[in-house]
Amino acid sequence: MLSLSSLISKASSLIDPNMLPPSLLNQVNGSSNDGQTPGFLFRSNFRLPDSENPLAVIPCELSLPTGEHYFGRLHLSESFLCFSSSAPSSAAGTSSATTSTAGPSSCGFSLPLVAIRRVERLHSRSYLFALAVTTWHNDQKLTLQFNSLRSTCEKFCEALKKNLRSQMSEMKNLRMLVGSCYSEWLVSGGKIREGMKEEPDAGLGMVWRYPGDAKKLRDKSKMRLWAEYLRENGRNITLIRQPTFHKLIRVGLPNRLRGEIWELTSGSLYRRLYNPTLYTDTLTEFSGRHSLSIDEIEKDLNRSLPEYPGFQSEEGIGRLRRVLSAYSWKNPDVGYCQAMNIVVAALLIYMSETQAFFLLSTLCDRLVPGYYSQTMYGTLLDQRVFESLVEKTMPILWEHLVKSDVQLSVVSLPWFLSLFINSMPLVFAFRVLDVFFLEGPKVLFQVGLAILRINGEELLDVTDDGAFISILKNYFLRLDESAHPRSDNEKLRAVTRFQELMVVAFREFSGITEQTILDQRLRHKDSVLSSIESFAKRTTLRNLGPESKRLLTADLGYIYDRFYKVLYERQERLLAIEAEKERINEKKVVSSGRSISEKSINEKGRIGLGPSSQLMDYDYFREFLAGIAKWAIADSPSSLFSPGFEPTFGRKKSILLSPWGDNAEPADHEFMQRLFRRWDTDYRSGLSLQDVVAGLAGIKGKKDIMESISYFFELYDDDGDGKVDREGILRISEALLFITRRGWETPPGIGAQDPKSPEGGKGNTDPFLGSVSGFIRRCFEYADPDQEGKQEEIATGVEGMDELVDLLDLASDDDDDEDDDDEESVKSPVNEKGPANDISSGKGKEKPDLAINTGNRRPSAMSANAALDPANPLHITLPTFRMIVLADEVLEYFFESGFAESIVLSTDVPRTPGGRSISGPSAFGNFGNGNIAGAKGLRGVLDNIVNDGMRVAQEVRRRMDEAQKEMERNAVPGKYKDDDEEEGDAKSIMEQDRDLLKGAEAAVVDEAAKLAKPDPAAADEDEGSGSTSDHRGENLLTISPSKANAEPMTPGGISPRVEFDIKTPRDF
């Protein structure tokens, strides 16, 4: 499945932007250029689906029901209304697109238009425009006061009104989604609400416990705080992110709400909103189907968090299986990658299958792009980025690592790939994930850097990989211990090493922003991809199978390059054509663009990004051949446009829209179809690189003329019985003429150079015609009669014969316009027996010539020649064929080397010195054009053969489908009730709950808020606005990491592990 936006973006580079409607233009601009465009940044900042584009923006003041006011910008997209308070940093107001909504100090929302119940225009004196927005959770009313020219405001409102109307139809989806949200249950105090049948699914943890000690994690307190926040600020789709929201997340999410908040902060919630049945539909559609990914998934199901009880049960395993399989079907480019099993297993502890499915797709597309792809380029790229960040921020440590030859990525790669789930004890890994989903991939880098910084001194003593790894392993094991065990300050002693890690990550490395990561990725992308590509090429070439040994290494490399070039170029071209068609058909691109997978323009077309698993179908094959053999190029290009594609009247026909791009249009000859089928050894109607290499090895790698003759013969021995019938003989002749129609190399002294040949001196004739003519004659001469002829065969044989005769006629007749010399030269070899023909026995002489140059003489000639009599079916065998070929020195030379040389690979010298070459279409030019051959009965025969192949493929598929087994779905076992549930009213906050938000991690949020220079207009709201950046709030624990490092870090005993710790590294 291709996302529409990717189609559009592909087209964008090819289509003149001035010709596009504005809505489409946005799409185009929105998704190209490595994600640095406004469209991309807009979607990524507000976590919106790929279908959304920034359509309008207006400065505005937001007033919340809770009394807060924020200045910022209001954005409108197709189906969202988004707000972000002004970027507090220097560049505020200048660039809307870079405003980060995830910043801890900011306020914002991404409100699906469908979640807006009412919009009222308020009359206000101070502002031109003010709107009151009532959201789905109608207890809240937002006031939006626009701050712009009246006309701008009006325009914005018009657009809003229009988009609101178009979203009405989504109402059903909204109800479904809200009904499945745990926040609804929480806010209602555990009562069944509208559209809610039971307590929403909050993951396997509801049954098999959540990791960690709920009491120690203060889960109840967190729940109460969240209940309050959600009541006041909206929930799920209507939630407004205030600084408290960030704080609540920094201190760790409560178990049952964790899944939903992850969904919300990552934006996967919106994907689910608009694709409510995608997950179940996918499962149904692919139920029981098999693929490599499915096998790989199956292998790992029992190997995913195996110590968590939920994954020792069929229910847990079943959920994991379904989510991974569904994703592998939906995104076959990624399929399944080890580490996904661990990530998804972790997600499933906190969320339902459907939620996990969409979160996984958000992960793969947006948060950790390319991590799990075929080549894992994203993983490698981010490792490179990480290394460069280490070098920049910790130059001494970096230098030491380089000097001691320690490879950083050896330790850090698993951190990133499994999002720390495999490295840290689970409870802590989930805390990292909480922030990761809120703030994006930079969090992985920040935490990674903090780990190195905290352990910096110890790491400086390390001289090899082993010691390096073991220090970090030990560090992870002791994350729950006090960071300052010897401190006199009780508060300081209470700070755990994990808390210290979070503070260092987000304070020390606050300079690592989303933009840093984007820039760094862009900087290293090319070199990472290139090294992946050279590795892939090297390995592929080495493993191409025994056939490939017959070709030179340089040729293999050449074939490899060409194969992928054709594949990628053509893919892109076809997509562009698709997109153009789409545009012309005036489909509503904008609203239909909802797909779950995001692929930007650069995400395809390079091996490094994922070798295409696509096979070369016949058209790709033609294009490929045309690049290496000139006979495979069509003589007269057919219609510029592919069938069914109607160019708009009056539009300039663009060469880009040719399915062949800038390349010459390939021919379509029966011979090429035969080659294709021969090379397609697995009957897949497509060629892999291996097929192509083996196929070319079959032609280029033959060192022996006998082999080469057999190869050709076998191409025409359809049923493999060692016989080629009348029709086959004619087709061989056709093919010989086809391949040589543009001339070919003959060494001096062969064929036309023969002095006896009447046109020997002219040099513009094709000696081949004579040879082929002789070939046909001898074939029929020496053919053996069939034992029993079949009527059908006779019929086609005749048709075939007729056609060949026509073709030969045509060759001469068509050239009437040309000068007589040409005509003469064409006819003569047919009429006159060339000297080579005299080799044949006397029997041949007695017979009349093959009088195939005039239609009139044909019937008599046929009746005179028994061999041509359709009533006498006949065939030749390989020995006969061989003999006939060897009897003609032109043919002999052709099979000796001419045929192989007609395909030019890297090592071939294009022209043999001294060789004679006839270039340009010969008199027989039209012969090669498939249009003629395809016009009549021969094509019908061929089609049958092709159809047979397809029938076989279909039958195989059908049988495989029958062998399907139903996916098991076990009933959900009884739910687990938390032992330590306090009897507390979720609605009332206890005072002690509050102090949660005063902890160090939450304080980082405060600090960030203070650091952020408030918008001048909003200055009066912030009492602390005068505080400078180095003045840290009193409620902050002053933990300076350098100080922490100075203290001895080894406490005596290891405190008992209360956390549910699955991923303890145990090797040390």
Add this chain to the structure above:
Amino acid sequence: MSEGGPKPSSSVKLVLLGEAAVGKSSLVLRFVNDDFQENKEPTIGAAFLTQKCNLPNRTIKFEIWDTAGQERFASLAPMYYRNAQSALVVYDLTKASSLTKAKHWVAELQRQASPGIVIALVGNKLDLTTQSTGLEGSMGGLSLSAAANSGADGDDDEEEEDARQVTTAEAKGYAEEEGLLFYETSAKTGHNVSEVFTAIANAIPESTLKTRGGPGTGRGGAGGSSGDTFGGTGGVNLSAAGETNKDACAC
């Protein structure tokens, strides 16, 4: 064990390669901890472990790099086999395709890894094949895998299907051709596991051994090339050190 003996001790870098789930991590776990886990998590990226191996005249400290087996992780492998002095290429005796993959790895190592690398070809999961069930008296009988059980359920033992898909002769023949050490093992029962490592330890030429201590210990025998490949590009450089060596020699 014997602290008294002034036996020379040296470290050897060893890398494990092979298709997913053939039992690489299990072999290491058996060798290092003498333990076995029925559901071992897939290795993400790579794992690093060490274990000593006592030979009569010296002690070898193995620095073991256990890699991930899935095909797409292959491009990470050069990072791990860089400078390795020895390799364990593992396949699953009950899965023919895994031997093909093993052969690919052998070819890759021979072309790209340090010259003179000692390679052992190891067919694992011997306990699942019929010949072995009787032999491994103590442990083999206790926890037969599901596959073996279902086979045993069949009435006549004659028909019990052997899960083995790769014959000893085939693999051994290949190993001899390529000059590899060859063993059939079971990480589950422990059969032949320490033997493999001992054989490798013995096969490492004394000349390439470096005694412990000092920076650059882990660098192994491929002297001279160290800084260049690492340099600015760091660990994500996919070209193995050996490649650079070869290029350098060719000039």
